[in-house]
Amino acid sequence: MKIVYSELQAGHDPNFFIVRGIVRRSNEQPERAEVMLRSVINDGHEVVTPGNYGREHLLAVHTARYLDFLETAHARWQLLPDANHSEVIANIHPFAGEPCSYPEHIVGQAGWHMADNACPIGPDTWKAAVESASCALHAAELVIQGERVAYSLSRPPGHHAYADRANGFCYLNNVAIAAQYLRNHFDRVVIIDIDLHHGNGTQSIFYNRSDVMTISLHADPSYMTPYYVGYAKEAGFGEGLGYNFNYPLPKGLNTEGYLEKLEDACKHISKFQPQAVVVALGLDAYEKDPYQGICIDTAGFGKILKRIAELNLPTVLVQEGGYLSDALGDNLASALRGFESGIN
Numbered sequence: 001m002k003i004v005y006s007e008l009q010a011g012h013d014p015n016f017f018i019v020r021g022i023v024r025r026s027n028e029q030p031e032r033a034e035v036m037l038r039s040v041i042n043d044g045h046e047v048v049t050p051g052n053y054g055r056e057h058l059l060a061v062h063t064a065r066y067l068d069f070l071e072t073a074h075a076r077w078q079l080l081p082d083a084n085h086s087e088v089i090a091n092i093h094p095f096a097g098e099p100c101s102y103p104e105h106i107v108g109q110a111g112w113h114m115a116d117n118a119c120p121i122g123p124d125t126w127k128a129a130v131e132s133a134s135c136a137l138h139a140a141e142l143v144i145q146g147e148r149v150a151y152s153l154s155r156p157p158g159h160h161a162y163a164d165r166a167n168g169f170c171y172l173n174n175v176a177i178a179a180q181y182l183r184n185h186f187d188r189v190v191i192i193d194i195d196l197h198h199g200n201g202t203q204s205i206f207y208n209r210s211d212v213m214t215i216s217l218h219a220d221p222s223y224m225t226p227y228y229v230g231y232a233k234e235a236g237f238g239e240g241l242g243y244n245f246n247y248p249l250p251k252g253l254n255t256e257g258y259l260e261k262l263e264d265a266c267k268h269i270s271k272f273q274p275q276a277v278v279v280a281l282g283l284d285a286y287e288k289d290p291y292q293g294i295c296i297d298t299a300g301f302g303k304i305l306k307r308i309a310e311l312n313l314p315t316v317l318v319q320e321g322g323y324l325s326d327a328l329g330d331n332l333a334s335a336l337r338g339f340e341s342g343i344n
């Protein structure tokens, strides 16, 4: 299958990260993409670079002030006296329980637009995030042009990014941008998020819409980030009620147990009758991933993607999480081979 990749994504190399009070390098490193790129090249896939896609496709999902912030934050941060010159890191956040005003100061805006400490903005973060979204858009365009499937090797990932804020390693919501782009051609699109973590940004973006169904299978937020959302009771709102499905999964669930939940999700998809699929393809549900949540084995990713291929719909695969482990490249290879084996 065609793989969309841009080497400009490597410019995003976040350093600052806090885990349980300890500052250390982020898990979301450029080396991840290098491993995955080697994997797809070894498997003989054709790698293509994305075209230029306009800001309007980002604006279809994100607010203008958020895009302005992401684009200018690093340069504005440099003007602060005694600033950390490598990265913008928020240290104060608005409190949801009181009426808040949008601040003018860059420190206030950083707290407004950055939900946590996992999304620092370096000198090339904006460029990398735009390239990551462009890869997803290009994969969507390939599918519109008739490819049965295309894979976007997107980095930084996107599914935690909200319309107006970065979150959990994510800046631009690549799967949401791809799904919205597909909507120009298809009436109904389903997003299936198989990353270890709940696709909270994606859920939020489409929560009150009935034209894009969102389905997420993920570690139960009672024991893993994002903690506040991702529960089964979140079913959508207004027009969107009945078009959001969450499958919080118990710690240590194996491939067989996972496939049963996926089968249940497929019933909702069949009823919805989508014309295209976007997969938020996280590989961090792997049994030896550093996050240690769910226990999918390498062959399991192939089985999961095969089942998704059997929906028999044009499909855009977009890379999300999946961190350095002994088998990151093998897991991606298994997933892509599994999808191809499910195409009839």
Ligand SMILES: [Zn+2]
Pocket: 195, 196, 197, 282, 284, 320, 321, 322
């Ligand atoms: Zn994840």
